[in-house]
Amino acid sequence: MQKQNAPKSQLLSALVVASFGKRYDVELENGTQISCVTRGKKSDLACGDRVEIHMTSVNEGVVEDILPRSSLLYRSNEYRKKLLAANVTQIIIVIAAEPSFYEDLVNRCLIAAEAAGIRALILLNKSDLPETSAALKRLELYQSLGYPVQALSAKQDASQLRSWLQGQTSVLVGQSGMGKSTLVNALLPEAKSRTQEISAVLDSGKHTTTSARLYHLDSASSLIDSPGLQEFGLNHLTSDEMEHAFIEFRPYLGKCRFNNCRHHKEPDCAILNAVRDGKISQIRLESYQKLLSELA
Structure with missing residues (x-):
């Protein structure tokens, strides 16, 4: 972020409630939403960032500063990173029996949550x-690793999720x-999020949400x-951060014969044992080894 151009006294506190590439919707403390760059x-x-903005017109502003974050969830490849949400306390990994869910993606979301210090819930939708x-x-x-799993059908009754969200x-x-x-x-029926039918031929869903958006459930949620x-x-994770994010590895870390053990084929490896x-x-070990090879 560049050095702010507006005096501190002219800045307003706001919450980023939607992101659209380089443009954002922010919510002022009085509940008014405006568009910012x-x-x-x-x-x-x-989405979820706390910022300070300078109003440039009645309905528009410029973000001058980002306030310190308590957490940041993002994904990355060797070329770029994609921010998903800031200042979140919980990641809800939504899966369903149809279309088929990728277990590798579930593992990656859990690892990202552990690395960011965010608690995780696995939500199995379409339980009917x-x-x-x-x-x-x-x-x-x-x-068995301690991650809670909640099954429900959003089309029938999503009320079981509310206690997790509170x-x-x-x-x-x-x-x-x-x-x-x-x-x-x-x-939130008033949100009117766009939904589409699943493509049975491709066994995958069509993208319906193209940008992240924050909704207030109540004053605290x-x-x-x-x-x-x-x-x-x-x-974006180091190899040490990666292995520590596999929570079942933690009791065995530091107990391998070699200090730089990568838990692949090394003798007297505590993880392999x-x-x-x-x-x-074995599924989790293979997931770890695949992720480690990507880092390499």
Whole structure:
């Protein structure tokens, strides 16, 4: 962010409630929403950011400063990073039995949450589908690690989610077609988020949310809906941060024969021994090794 051009006395506090590339909707303390841009070409704001703005007209302004964040959720590849949400306390990973959910994406979202210090909830939507029991079976691994799983059907009754949302600033993440916008509509009918039918031929959803948007559930609870994901790069993490984000690895870290052990084929590797003894899942080990190879 460039040095502010407006005197501090002229700045207003605001909350970023929607992001559209280089333009943002921000909410002033009186509840009024206006459109803002940032100074310069670089755009590094996320939905949920607290900012200070300078009004340039009745309905527009310029973001002059970003206030310190309590958390930042983002994804990255070797070329760029994509900010998803700031100052969130909870990530809700929305999946469904149909279209098929990518277990690799679930793992990546959990790793991103752990690395950012954000608690995670796995939400299995469309629980009325007959394939749900098989999906719940796949999720037993994550429940055994301590990650809560909530099953519901947003089209029938989303009220079970409200207790998880109370007092939290939550962000919905997941593949397209999992029903994130339907969840928002069920919780906040006035939001009128756009939904579309799933493409059965492609076994994937169509992108319906093209920008992140924050909704107030009550005075203490907010919900951010984010665009559907097909990938979740974690190139911003170091190898040490990566292994620590696998929570079942933590009791064994530092106990390998070699200090620089990467838990691949090294002798006397505490992680590999734990996998052999059934204390760590082979699925999670393979996920870790895949992510580590991407970093390399």
